[in-house]
Amino acid sequence: MTTTRGLEGVVATTSSVSSIIDDTLTYAGYNIDDLAENASFEEVVYLLWHRKLPTKDQLAEIKKELAENAEIPQEVIDHFKSYDLKSVHPMAALRTAVSLLGLFDSEADVMDPEANYRKAIRLQAKLPTIVSAFARIRKGLEPIKPKSDVSLAVNFLYTLTGEEPSGVAVEAFNKALVLHADHELNASTFTARVCVATLSDVYSGVTAAIGALKGPLHGGANEAVMKMLKEIGDINNVESYLHEKFSRKEKIMGFGHRVYRQGDPRAKHLKEMSEKLTNLTGEPKWFEISTKIEEVVTSEKSIPPNVDFYSASMYHSLGIDHDLFTPIFAVSRVSGWLAHILEQYENNRLIRPRADYTGPNMQKYVPMDKRG
Numbered sequence: 001m002t003t004t005r006g007l008e009g010v011v012a013t014t015s016s017v018s019s020i021i022d023d024t025l026t027y028a029g030y031n032i033d034d035l036a037e038n039a040s041f042e043e044v045v046y047l048l049w050h051r052k053l054p055t056k057d058q059l060a061e062i063k064k065e066l067a068e069n070a071e072i073p074q075e076v077i078d079h080f081k082s083y084d085l086k087s088v089h090p091m092a093a094l095r096t097a098v099s100l101l102g103l104f105d106s107e108a109d110v111m112d113p114e115a116n117y118r119k120a121i122r123l124q125a126k127l128p129t130i131v132s133a134f135a136r137i138r139k140g141l142e143p144i145k146p147k148s149d150v151s152l153a154v155n156f157l158y159t160l161t162g163e164e165p166s167g168v169a170v171e172a173f174n175k176a177l178v179l180h181a182d183h184e185l186n187a188s189t190f191t192a193r194v195c196v197a198t199l200s201d202v203y204s205g206v207t208a209a210i211g212a213l214k215g216p217l218h219g220g221a222n223e224a225v226m227k228m229l230k231e232i233g234d235i236n237n238v239e240s241y242l243h244e245k246f247s248r249k250e251k252i253m254g255f256g257h258r259v260y261r262q263g264d265p266r267a268k269h270l271k272e273m274s275e276k277l278t279n280l281t282g283e284p285k286w287f288e289i290s291t292k293i294e295e296v297v298t299s300e301k302s303i304p305p306n307v308d309f310y311s312a313s314m315y316h317s318l319g320i321d322h323d324l325f326t327p328i329f330a331v332s333r334v335s336g337w338l339a340h341i342l343e344q345y346e347n348n349r350l351i352r353p354r355a356d357y358t359g360p361n362m363q364k365y366v367p368m369d370k371r372g
C-alpha cells in the first residue's frame, strides 16, 4: 500500500459544485472574480444548490425562505444563557447549537431530497442568527429578532449590533460571504461528505464540518491572523517578528495553501476591502502591517496569502469581535457544505480509505499481574 500523507493530490470524488483549476476558482463554472463583483450571497447560495443562477422570481423566493427561517428556537437561546460563556469559543457554541437545532427539527432524520433541501434552507437561515445571538448573550445583551424582509448580510450585521448597517458595511460583508461560500474538497467539506456518506443526517454533517473548520490550519486561521497583527502592533516590528517565527520554523497564519501554488484568487478582493475599510475607520495601520507581512513572507519564503489573511483586518474594521471571524466563515461556508451534502446523497458511496499499519505484530495477551 502506498500512503499519501494528508491525501495530497488524491481525487476522492466528482463534484459539480465548485472547481479549482490552474489556481482559478469557479462556483458551478462562474469565476469567483465575476461573482465577487456582481452577485448577492443569496444568488450564490442558489447557484451552489442548483448549479444555475436564479431568475428574478427564484431569487425572490430563496431570499424570502431564508429571511422567514432566520429565527432560532428559544431553547437554543436559553441554552446559551445557561452557561458561563466567558471561556466558550464561539465555534464550540456554534457546533453545539447546530447539533441542538437538529432536536427541534421534526424532519431531521427524514432522508428524502425535498426534506433535505428544506433543512438546507433552515440551516443556512439560522446559522447567522445563532452567531449573533451568542455574541450578544455573552455580553449580557438580549438577542435581536431577525427581520423577515432583508438580505442575509443585512440581517447578520443588524442582529449582531442592533443597528442598521451602513451601505459600505453591507457591500463588504456580502462580498466576503460570496468569497467564502465554497471551495471544492477543503477539509471541512470533506468532513461533511464523509459524515453523510454513512447516510447520517444533514445536521450531523454540518456539525462535523464546523468542528473541522474551527482549527487554525483551516478556517481558524483568520482569528489567528488578527492575533498576530495585534502582537506585531507596529509596522516597524514586522520583520523582527517574522524572522523569529521563521527561525522557530513556525507557520505564518494566513499564508500557504494545499492547492493554490501562485496564490489564492480570493485574497486580492479581501485585500482591496481591507484597504478601503481600514482607511474609512481611521485605522490604516492594520492594512499597512498586513501588506508589510505579505511583502516579507512572499519575498523570503515565496508563500502567498490565502483567504484568511486580509479577511482578518477587514472584519476587524467592521467592528466584529475577533473570535467571531471563524463563525462568520461558517455562516458563509455552510452554503457550500450543504451543496456538497446534497450532492453526496444524490450518488452516495461510503467513504472509507485505508491506513498503512505501522504498529507491532504478533502480540500475545499478557495477564494483568504479569505486565511490567
Ligand SMILES: CC(=O)SCCNC(=O)CCNC(=O)[C@H](O)C(C)(C)COP(=O)(O)OP(=O)(O)OC[C@H]1O[C@@H](n2cnc3c(N)ncnc32)[C@H](O)[C@@H]1OP(=O)(O)O
Binding pocket: 006, 216, 217, 218, 219, 221, 250, 251, 252, 253, 254, 255, 256, 257, 258, 259, 301, 303, 306, 307, 308
Ligand atoms: C480557509 C483555509 O483553510 S486557507 C488555509 C488557512 N490556514 C493557514 O493559513 C495556516 C497556515 N498555513 C498552513 O499551515 C499550510 O500552508 C496549510 C495548512 C494551509 C497547507 O498545508 P500543507 O499543504 O500540508 O503544506 P505544508 O504544511 O506541508 O507546507 C509545505 C511547506 O511550506 C511551508 N509552509 C506552508 N505554509 C506555511 C506558512 N503559513 N508559514 C510558513 N511556512 C509554511 C511548510 O513549513 C513546509 O515547509 P517544508 O517543506 O520546508 O517543511
Ligand SMILES: O=C([O-])CC(=O)C(=O)O
Binding pocket: 182, 183, 185, 186, 187, 218, 258, 259, 306, 307
Ligand atoms: O481549500 C482548502 O484547503 C482551504 C480553503 O481555502 C477553503 O476552505 O476555503
